Amino acid sequence: MSQNDIIESITGKTVQKKKSKIPARLDLLQSISGLFLALFIVFHLIFESSILLGKESMYSLTKMFEADFIIEGGSPLIISMLAIIISILFVFHAFLAMRKFPRSYREHLRLKTHAKMLKHTDTNLWILQITTGFMLFFLGAIHLYTMMSQPQNIGPYASSDRIYTDLMWAMYLLLLVSVVLHTGAGVYRLIIKWGIFDGKNPRRNRILSKNIIKAVVVFYLFIGLYSLATYMKIGYEHKDNYGERYHSTSEVNHAS
Amino acid sequence: MSREITITALKYNPSDADSQPTFETYTLEETPGMTLYIALTKIKATIDHDLSSDFVCRAGICGACGMVVNGKPSLACKTLTSSFPEGKIDLLPLPTFPLIKDLSVDTGSWMQKMNIRVNSWIVANEPTDISKIEKRISPDVADEVFELDRCIECGLCVASCSTSLMKEDFVGAVGLSRIARFSIDPYDSRTDEDFYELIGDDDGIFGCMSLLACEDHCPKELPLQTKIAYMRRKMVMV
Numbered sequence: 001m002s003q004n005d006i007i008e009s010i011t012g013k014t015v016q017k018k019k020s021k022i023p024a025r026l027d028l029l030q031s032i033s034g035l036f037l038a039l040f041i042v043f044h045l046i047f048e049s050s051i052l053l054g055k056e057s058m059y060s061l062t063k064m065f066e067a068d069f070i071i072e073g074g075s076p077l078i079i080s081m082l083a084i085i086i087s088i089l090f091v092f093h094a095f096l097a098m099r100k101f102p103r104s105y106r107e108h109l110r111l112k113t114h115a116k117m118l119k120h121t122d123t124n125l126w127i128l129q130i131t132t133g134f135m136l137f138f139l140g141a142i143h144l145y146t147m148m149s150q151p152q153n154i155g156p157y158a159s160s161d162r163i164y165t166d167l168m169w170a171m172y173l174l175l176l177v178s179v180v181l182h183t184g185a186g187v188y189r190l191i192i193k194w195g196i197f198d199g200k201n202p203r204r205n206r207i208l209s210k211n212i213i214k215a216v217v218v219f220y221l222f223i224g225l226y227s228l229a230t231y232m233k234i235g236y237e238h239k240d241n242y243g244e245r246y247h248s249t250s251e252v253n254h255a256s
Numbered sequence: 257m258s259r260e261i262t263i264t265a266l267k268y269n270p271s272d273a274d275s276q277p278t279f280e281t282y283t284l285e286e287t288p289g290m291t292l293y294i295a296l297t298k299i300k301a302t303i304d305h306d307l308s309s310d311f312v313c314r315a316g317i318c319g320a321c322g323m324v325v326n327g328k329p330s331l332a333c334k335t336l337t338s339s340f341p342e343g344k345i346d347l348l349p350l351p352t353f354p355l356i357k358d359l360s361v362d363t364g365s366w367m368q369k370m371n372i373r374v375n376s377w378i379v380a381n382e383p384t385d386i387s388k389i390e391k392r393i394s395p396d397v398a399d400e401v402f403e404l405d406r407c408i409e410c411g412l413c414v415a416s417c418s419t420s421l422m423k424e425d426f427v428g429a430v431g432l433s434r435i436a437r438f439s440i441d442p443y444d445s446r447t448d449e450d451f452y453e454l455i456g457d458d459d460g461i462f463g464c465m466s467l468l469a470c471e472d473h474c475p476k477e478l479p480l481q482t483k484i485a486y487m488r489r490k491m492v493m494v
């Protein structure tokens with residue numbers, strides 16, 4: 001252990017008799033990790049909704065992510081790698097954001113009574129954020145592990161079988177709602193926290209930012225839920241052929 | 257047309273071992289233009305001589321009369337009873353500050369500690385020569401500084417902030433806005449490094465979770481949202 005750490009932990013100051021810069025770095029990293037996760041989610045949910053355009057679209061997009069344009073037939077390993085990278089970011093973000101959770105009985109009681117009486121939107125939004133963040137600990141972990149360990153099982157039939165026959169729909173429903181709400185609240189927080197859209201009239205722009213984010217959240221919930229329902233429907237229709245994989249219409253034509 | 261209003265207040269004296277916290281309800285006739293200050297004075301004069309609450313200026317200037325009104329931290333002297341259509345008003349003392357009795361809290365010692373902690377005064381490198389005219393500063397900068405000087409230390413920003421409620425050592429919006437005030441002031445020679453020593457930790461600027469209840473409850477409408485973000489941007493770059 002470094003002597004500097006010991007000195008700082010006892011005196012509260014670094015050996016230069018200064019405050020540590022670590023809290024500043026952590027605050028920034030919390031925002032940056034949240035921002036990257038948010039960017040990932042914004043694209044991920046759009047790609048995942050390709051099922052709304054039909055099985056063929058979802059299939060070719062999956063294959064594109066498996067880099068079938070360079071590797072013959074595509075390699076699911078790429079998906080595994082992506083899942084590992086996101087998982088690292090996810091754990092890192094959760095570790096940093098965890099510092100903000102209310103801990104003791106007293107803190108929970110004070111937050112609860114205060115928020116109930118105050119009826120203040122942004123306070124409630126933060127409670128929504130820590131609640132969904134807590135849910136994501138578990139839901140996100142399940143999903144990420146599945147993608148890491150079974151990257152080959154992504155596709156119009158494989159995903160639908162997982163969602164319908166393997167009963168993963170309940171998990172996905174909770175995951176979808178919590179991740180969309182958490183990301184929406186998080187991006188709003190980033191805007192406010194760093195004063196990104198303050199402009200000439202920060203008070204008006206705060207309302208504007210909130211309204212835009214609300215609209216985007218509704219849009220994402222809509223496409224997300226609609227896609228989930230679509231996977232359910234495909235899974236139901238495919239239940240007797242559980243395990244069978246989708247073949248591209250072009251491949252089928254080629255074979256015949 | 258006057259109506260009857262009911263006011264419920266928490267009554268408790270922490271320094272009296274026999275005192276039991278209770279809610280007391282008072283019914284009184286509303287008069288035109290009645291503020292909560294007037295209503296409480298009337299209650300104290302005619303119904304309950306023992307009820308405590310603080311006032312000095314009665315005009316939203318001194319910051320002494322903060323209390324929680326129907327869940328919202330507010331200045332009693334600036335709150336009209338007519339703004340509650342149902343005529344029911346619940347009063348609580350401001351949280352986070354030491355309770356003196358009933359609705360009366362000690363914001364003074366809290367503010368004093370905060371001011372000392374954030375070194376809320378001008379620090380100049382050169383001695384001031386009062387025989388010379390001060391150096392000029394631009395009106396825009398002066399406005400920005402004076403805008404923050406309008407703070408009356410009422411503590412409503414602290415009492416409305418969930419972080420302040422949960423973390424007793426959190427410096428609060430008022431403390432962060434004090435730092436912003438001196439950081440903007442060209443007469444102050446302190447650098448960002450110096451300010452970092454005062455608020456660069458999780459009880460300072462990095463403890464703020466941007467819930468903006470401070471901004472939304474400040475009776476002087478100080479630009480807390482932008483000034484806290486401004487300090488955060490500065491402190492994170494140090």
Ligand code: HEM
Pocket residue numbers: 027030031032033034035037038039041090093094095097098100101126129130132133134136137140179182183185186187189190193465
């Ligand atoms: C895909 C998953 C996630 C995304 C897209 C995401 C996004 C974000 C963003 C953009 C922020 C704002 C950052 C900031 O205030 O500096 C944030 C904050 C937060 N996140 Fe996440 N996050 C995710 C997962 C999680 C998980 C797993 C947790 C569990 C601990 C979590 C807990 C929090 C908390 C408590 C905050 C509030 C921090 C504060 O108020 O300062 N998040 N998140």
Ligand code: SF4
Pocket residue numbers: 406407408409410411412413414429430433473474475476477478
């Ligand atoms: S910043 Fe506003 S709410 Fe806070 S103490 Fe000053 S005047 Fe009161």
Ligand code: FES
Pocket residue numbers: 310311312313314315316317318319320321322331332333334
């Ligand atoms: S009595 Fe001075 S602010 Fe209300």
